Amino acid sequence: MSDTIDHSLSNATSNEDVTAAVLVIGDEILSGRTKEANAGYIAEVLTAAGIRLREVRVVGDDEAEIVAALNALRKRFTYVFTTGGIGPTHDDITADCVAKAFGVEIDVDQRALDRMMPYYESRGLELTPSRLRMARLPKGAELIANRITAAPGFSVGNVFVMAGVPSIMQVMLDEVLPGLRTGQIMLSQTIKVLAPESEVADLFAEHQEANCQVTMGSYPSFTGGVMRCELVLRSIDAEALARALSSLRQKLAGLGIKTG
Numbered sequence: 001m002s003d004t005i006d007h008s009l010s011n012a013t014s015n016e017d018v019t020a021a022v023l024v025i026g027d028e029i030l031s032g033r034t035k036e037a038n039a040g041y042i043a044e045v046l047t048a049a050g051i052r053l054r055e056v057r058v059v060g061d062d063e064a065e066i067v068a069a070l071n072a073l074r075k076r077f078t079y080v081f082t083t084g085g086i087g088p089t090h091d092d093i094t095a096d097c098v099a100k101a102f103g104v105e106i107d108v109d110q111r112a113l114d115r116m117m118p119y120y121e122s123r124g125l126e127l128t129p130s131r132l133r134m135a136r137l138p139k140g141a142e143l144i145a146n147r148i149t150a151a152p153g154f155s156v157g158n159v160f161v162m163a164g165v166p167s168i169m170q171v172m173l174d175e176v177l178p179g180l181r182t183g184q185i186m187l188s189q190t191i192k193v194l195a196p197e198s199e200v201a202d203l204f205a206e207h208q209e210a211n212c213q214v215t216m217g218s219y220p221s222f223t224g225g226v227m228r229c230e231l232v233l234r235s236i237d238a239e240a241l242a243r244a245l246s247s248l249r250q251k252l253a254g255l256g257i258k259t260g
Contacts, residue, residue: 018183020046021055021073023066025084025094026164030060037166038083045173050182051079061085066097074101074159079180081173084164086153088130094161095154099138102156109137112152119150145175184236189245192260193252196220197229200257204231207248213240 022042028034036058043053054077059065066085073080085094099106112135113127120127134151137143144153144160146168153162153172162172193200197218208216214235221228231248235241252259 016181016183018051018079018181019054019077020051020079020081021057021077022053023069023073023080023082024056024058024164025061025066025082027060027091029058029084034164038164038169041166041170042081042083042173045177047186049177049180050185051180052183052186061091061093063093063097063100066094067101070098070101070159074157078158080159082159082161083169086134086151086161086163088128088133092133095136095138098141098154098156098159098161101159102138102140104139104156106136106138108132108135109141109143111143112137115143115145115152116150144172147171186234186236187238187241188232188234189241190233191231191245191248191252193229193231194226194258194260195229196227200229200231200252200255203251203255204248207244207251211240211244211247213237214244216244 020042022039024036024039026034029036039056043056046053055073057069057073059069070080070082082094082098085092085097096106116131116135117127120131125131131151137152137154138156141154141156144155144162146152146163148168148171151163153160155161155176160172160176162169162176197204197220201218204216204218208214214233214237216234217232219230219232221230233241233244233248235244249259
């Protein structure tokens, strides 16, 4: 029995908490042969749009693991973005796994063929069985345009399936983003502290406890033989963020700690 696939996504900004997960697919990522370069980019784009990335998961080219991950993530988050596994080779199994996760059939999609054929014909390339694999889509899928190589990504329900090649993934994400539902944008402020984080840890912990509407994190660095740290404050509430930032600066100055 198949799932009901809902494509009624809206890009209206609201006060709701819109969340996302990224599922990175590929043995080459887990082996270290290919360095993962997509999750950070997706995180940055989604954060700026008001979508909170809550989880990044990496799985190999294993059907059972991909299906299990998809089913777990798509039930927990507003959106799931996958990267990798939609190319022409035998180990590109993401489309099949998405079809299995949603309980639908998969076959060559004429819409995908219509986009791919002009690309290959203009280059004098044959649409081989391997290349034809990239036109196989789960039943009910919506296409995601790929203006680089024409072979599309696709979406089923709240799952968006994109290429693993960073340049292609990025243009696919550009296509997807305008149609997504978004929440309030997370605002961020940073204080550069010219001291080790151990000197401000207690103060910072107390400040976090006193400002529950603001999420705070400390990020140390070691430059030129000097230990420093950055205190980052984040909130969807601009006024709460401004109050917390001002108060923290005052507390640091009271301890004689210099900031940049």
